[in-house]
Amino acid sequence: MSAVTTAEPVTEGQTLREGAFGNATALACRECGHQVELGPHYACPECFGPLEIAYDFPQVTREEIEAGPRNIWRYKALLPVPADIEDSPNMEPGFTRLLKAHNLGRELGIDNLWVKDDSTNPTNSFKDRVVACALSAAREFHSKVFACPSTGNLANAVAAAGARAGIKTVVFIPSNLEQPKQVNSAVFTESLVAVNGNYDDVNKLASEIAGEEDGWAFVNVNVRPYYAEGSKTLGYEIAEQLGWRLPDQVVIPVASGSQLTKVHKAFQELVKLGLVEDKPYKIYGAQATGCSPVSVAYKAGVDAIRPVKPDTIAKSLAIGNPADGIYVLDICRETGGAVEDVTDEQVRDGIVLLARTEGIFTETAGGTTVAVLKKLVETGQLDTSLETVVINTGHGLKTLDAVSGSVGPVATIDPSYAAFSATGLA
Amino acid sequence: MSVSVRIPTILRTYTGGESEVSASGATLAEVIDDLDASYSGIKGRILDDAGELRRFVNVYVGNEDVRFLDSLGTATPDGTQVSVIPAVAGG
Ligand SMILES: Cc1ncc(COP(=O)(O)O)c(C=O)c1O
Numbered sequence: 419m420s421a422v423t424t425a426e427p428v429t430e431g432q433t434l435r436e437g438a439f440g441n442a443t444a445l446a447c448r449e450c451g452h453q454v455e456l457g458p459h460y461a462c463p464e465c466f467g468p469l470e471i472a473y474d475f476p477q478v479t480r481e482e483i484e485a486g487p488r489n490i491w492r493y494k495a496l497l498p499v500p501a502d503i504e505d506s507p508n509m510e511p512g513f514t515r516l517l518k519a520h521n522l523g524r525e526l527g528i529d530n531l532w533v534k535d536d537s538t539n540p541t542n543s544f545k546d547r548v549v550a551c552a553l554s555a556a557r558e559f560h561s562k563v564f565a566c567p568s569t570g571n572l573a574n575a576v577a578a579a580g581a582r583a584g585i586k587t588v589v590f591i592p593s594n595l596e597q598p599k600q601v602n603s604a605v606f607t608e609s610l611v612a613v614n615g616n617y618d619d620v621n622k623l624a625s626e627i628a629g630e631e632d633g634w635a636f637v638n639v640n641v642r643p644y645y646a647e648g649s650k651t652l653g654y655e656i657a658e659q660l661g662w663r664l665p666d667q668v669v670i671p672v673a674s675g676s677q678l679t680k681v682h683k684a685f686q687e688l689v690k691l692g693l694v695e696d697k698p699y700k701i702y703g704a705q706a707t708g709c710s711p712v713s714v715a716y717k718a719g720v721d722a723i724r725p726v727k728p729d730t731i732a733k734s735l736a737i738g739n740p741a742d743g744i745y746v747l748d749i750c751r752e753t754g755g756a757v758e759d760v761t762d763e764q765v766r767d768g769i770v771l772l773a774r775t776e777g778i779f780t781e782t783a784g785g786t787t788v789a790v791l792k793k794l795v796e797t798g799q800l801d802t803s804l805e806t807v808v809i810n811t812g813h814g815l816k817t818l819d820a821v822s823g824s825v826g827p828v829a830t831i832d833p834s835y836a837a838f839s840a841t842g843l844a
Numbered sequence: 845m846s847v848s849v850r851i852p853t854i855l856r857t858y859t860g861g862e863s864e865v866s867a868s869g870a871t872l873a874e875v876i877d878d879l880d881a882s883y884s885g886i887k888g889r890i891l892d893d894a895g896e897l898r899r900f901v902n903v904y905v906g907n908e909d910v911r912f913l914d915s916l917g918t919a920t921p922d923g924t925q926v927s928v929i930p931a932v933a934g935g
Contacts, residue, residue, distance in 0.1 A: 724911070
């Protein structure tokens with residue numbers, strides 16, 4: 419591993435305070451191991467590989483974590499955030515419910531099934547977790563603007579967190595995004611920018627702006643290493659809520675692939691810290707067929723991912739050029755899991771299935787995940803005797819259109835008992 | 845064929861801090877060779893040892909990712925904008 423170097427001069431006036439990033443020690447390239455100083459950097463200056471946070475963790479006990487707040491900051495010792503993080507305004511996401519899914523389990527023939535329901539976060543998706551960590555980094559870098567390219571949920575989370583923190587936000591989305599997701603951003607920020615193009619186009623634009631504008635923290639571009647760590651809290655919570663043990667199997671939606679890789683990182687860290695016992699676990703990735711470059715590569719048995727032009731109702735997962743896709747392939751293969759994809763029709767069925775079995779209204783990403791779970795069972799790729807967790811990452815009210823054509827009143831009747839009787843519902 | 849190339853922050857050490865430089869060539873491969881003639885070593889950052897685009901770099905000709913076009917063989921007509929951008933995950 420090479421020595422810590424500075425990727426570029428730290429911007430003038432940008433002095434980092436002691437402990438600004440908690441127990442984080444450096445940024446390390448996931449590809450070649452090259453290290454650079456903590457700063458607003460995201461790509462390895464040697465090979466363009468993604469920079470990740472490296473830590474020197476102190477001994478952390480279960481008791482210390484359990485004594486913490488009921489949000490992601492209970493794990494602050496394992497995140498790139500300062501010890502006084504709770505003193506700054508944030509949305510306090512996390513510690514969402516882990517529900518035993520008896521009915522869905524019975525329906526699918528899985529003995530022991532759980533739903534980790536992240537739709538109950540402040541802006542109703544798992545993105546509040548990553549944004550909270552990105553906000554901390556933006557603050558420590560004295561950024562003037564908090565920004566992101568987004569498939570929708572991230573824009574909602576950035577706009578809301580920025581409003582609460584009193585930092586200017588500018589969020590970029592594809593112009594064809596679901597109306598509720600647009601409104602859910604525009605209500606929090608006056609600077610929602612709709613771009614004519616798909617997410618990959620928006621992402622390219624944001625990267626170019628990030629390279630030109632000083633003082634802009636693009637949560638998933640120049641502060642991405644800090645942002646991505648927020649997804650680890652999903653993994654920590656699942657383990658803690660299961661009574662400090664790892665599940666046997668987890669099914670996770672995949673867009674860029676960042677979340678899946680971080681849940682895996684979380685499990686590994688818990689084992690390394692002695693907080694859970696080491697054991698084998700399988701990780702499965704879920705995509706919609708209309709945007710399934712990772713699933714296609716998995717099935718073809720290749721390592722390279724061919725980008726695609728997305729065409730699916732699962733717009734939050736519509737990233738055609740997933741930067742962490744190769745790591746998703748590695749993790750799913752190494753752990754003995756798989757990557758699978760389902761049609762838009764199956765995505766809709768997945769939404770309704772989860773709603774009617776567990777009373778949880780998920781968005782298209784969750785519909786994709788539940789439908790993939792079902793398909794994995796049907797194709798024999800998932801062992802139904804093992805304890806399984808399925809992650810619901812977002813709320814169905816944001817993607818109402820996906821199911822509004824397929825569910826509705828079973829009958830429209832006059833307010834008379836006779837009319838009701840005629841429906842046969844009694 | 846003269847084209848304009850947008851340089852990402854991590855490669856600006858090669859271009860003396862310039863974020864946009866000009867280069868010439870009829871294809872992307874020629875443009876990268878020409879860039880390397882002016883800014884020695886930059887090619888080895890964009891391409892791997894096998895001469896292919898590195899896994900975590902996205903190159904665009906106009907607004908199109910060259911992986912959807914002819915990769916390094918993509919034509920670069922006069923006045924084209926070429927952009928070199930690190931791949932980033934999370935959206
Ligand atoms: C609801 C939802 N689930 C899952 C994802 C996928 O996340 P990742 O890009 O980390 O794979 C997204 C991404 O935007 C999302 O909005």
